[in-house]
Amino acid sequence: MIRRAARRTVLFVVALALVACIWELYKAVGPVEGGSVLGIPIPKTSDRAMPHTWDMVQRLGEPENRGGDQPIWLSVVGYAWYTFRLALLGLAMGAAFGVGIAVVMARFRFAERGLLPWVIMSQTVPLIALAPQVVSWSGKVDVFGWEIPRWFAVCILAAFLSFFPIAIGTLRGLKSAPSAAVELMNSYAASWWETLVKLRFPAALPHMVPALKLGATLSVIGVIVSEISTGISGGIGRAVLSYGQAATGDPTKVYAAVFGAAALGLVLFGLVVLFDVIVMRNRPLEEPGSG
Numbered sequence: 001m002i003r004r005a006a007r008r009t010v011l012f013v014v015a016l017a018l019v020a021c022i023w024e025l026y027k028a029v030g031p032v033e034g035g036s037v038l039g040i041p042i043p044k045t046s047d048r049a050m051p052h053t054w055d056m057v058q059r060l061g062e063p064e065n066r067g068g069d070q071p072i073w074l075s076v077v078g079y080a081w082y083t084f085r086l087a088l089l090g091l092a093m094g095a096a097f098g099v100g101i102a103v104v105m106a107r108f109r110f111a112e113r114g115l116l117p118w119v120i121m122s123q124t125v126p127l128i129a130l131a132p133q134v135v136s137w138s139g140k141v142d143v144f145g146w147e148i149p150r151w152f153a154v155c156i157l158a159a160f161l162s163f164f165p166i167a168i169g170t171l172r173g174l175k176s177a178p179s180a181a182v183e184l185m186n187s188y189a190a191s192w193w194e195t196l197v198k199l200r201f202p203a204a205l206p207h208m209v210p211a212l213k214l215g216a217t218l219s220v221i222g223v224i225v226s227e228i229s230t231g232i233s234g235g236i237g238r239a240v241l242s243y244g245q246a247a248t249g250d251p252t253k254v255y256a257a258v259f260g261a262a263a264l265g266l267v268l269f270g271l272v273v274l275f276d277v278i279v280m281r282n283r284p285l286e287e288p289g290s291g
Contacts, residue, residue: 020053027052051252059252060259072253076239076260083223083235084264086151090158091219091268095212097159098166105167106174106200107192116171123164127222131157131229154226161222162215169211173204209276216268224261236261 030045043049060073101119105112135153177200185195227237236257243254 023050023053026050048248048251051255056252056255056259059250060256072256076236076256079234079236079239079257080260080264083220083227083237083261084267086154086235087158087216087219087223087264087268088271090155090223091162091212091216093155093159094162094215094219095166098163098211098215099170099208101163102167102170102174103196105171106196112171119164119167122160127157127161127225128229130160131226135226135230135232150230150232154223154230154232157226158219158222162219165211165214165218166208169207169214170204173207174200176207177203205279209272209280212272212275213269216272217265220261220265220268236264 026043027045027050030050031042032044032046034044034049035042047055060076061071064070064072064075101115105115131154134157135150174196181199181203182195185199190198223235224237224240226232227235228241231241232238239257240254240261243257247254
């Protein structure tokens with residue numbers, strides 16, 4: 001386990017260095033003012049459009065604003081922490097709804113036939129168009145006397161984006177239980193609920209964990225897009241927007257927020273990996289050639 005984690009860490013660092021090398025290589029040979037090849041636009045390589053990677057890293061240690069004393073990386077951490085909490089709650093909501101609807105579809109065949117097309121179709125709705133509508137509910141919709149705040153509307157959008165892979169992965173996992181094992185549970189007169197808890201859910205874990213990893217990244221994307229499209233302040237999405245407006249005079253500033261958003265996605269992804277390690281550590285390994 002430790003060796004595998006070390007190998008993945010090394011590969012991640014190597015991939016990151018490779019991306020930086022490709023960035024600098026294109027900046028060295030690419031057109032300064034951009035252009036097009038076969039009608040496909042080519043990015044500019046000017047310092048304003050593509051700063052050097054070392055300039056981006058150096059900017060992290062400089063003050064966020066002129067005359068200030070707080071480094072920009074510390075400000076980005078604060079923005080990322082706000083977005084992290086919304087994304088985590090959105091992931092929890094999306095996971096609860098996704099697992100719940102998967103259980104219903106696995107239990108009732110007619111529910112699967114009726115709900116699955118709608119679940120798939122829900123992902124065709126552009127989030128950037130849906131975000132203002134959902135955020136407009138804040139202050140106007142109350143649940144048992146509790147008015148929906150704007151930040152909770154952002155969590156709903158994150159849950160909307162993340163529930164789909166979780167629902168599909170869980171449904172596939174619940175159906176992956178060996179038929180012989182299901183017949184054995186039936187022979188013991190086990191109820192459907194007992195079969196679900198003791199057989200189907202354990203069998204579904206290898207399918208649910210990758211779905212949760214994808215849902216975690218989608219939750220972060222959902223929160224950031226919602227923050228940008230609705231103008232909610234305090235999060236990394238708002239930082240991307242405000243830093244982007246200052247990109248003309250300070251082109252490296254916006255990349256500080258981009259780095260923060262990327263790190264945020266990795267942290268939430270890492271939490272799912274930790275969950276995977278905890279729940280799978282006592283799971284018996286399958287014998288080669290079994291199944």
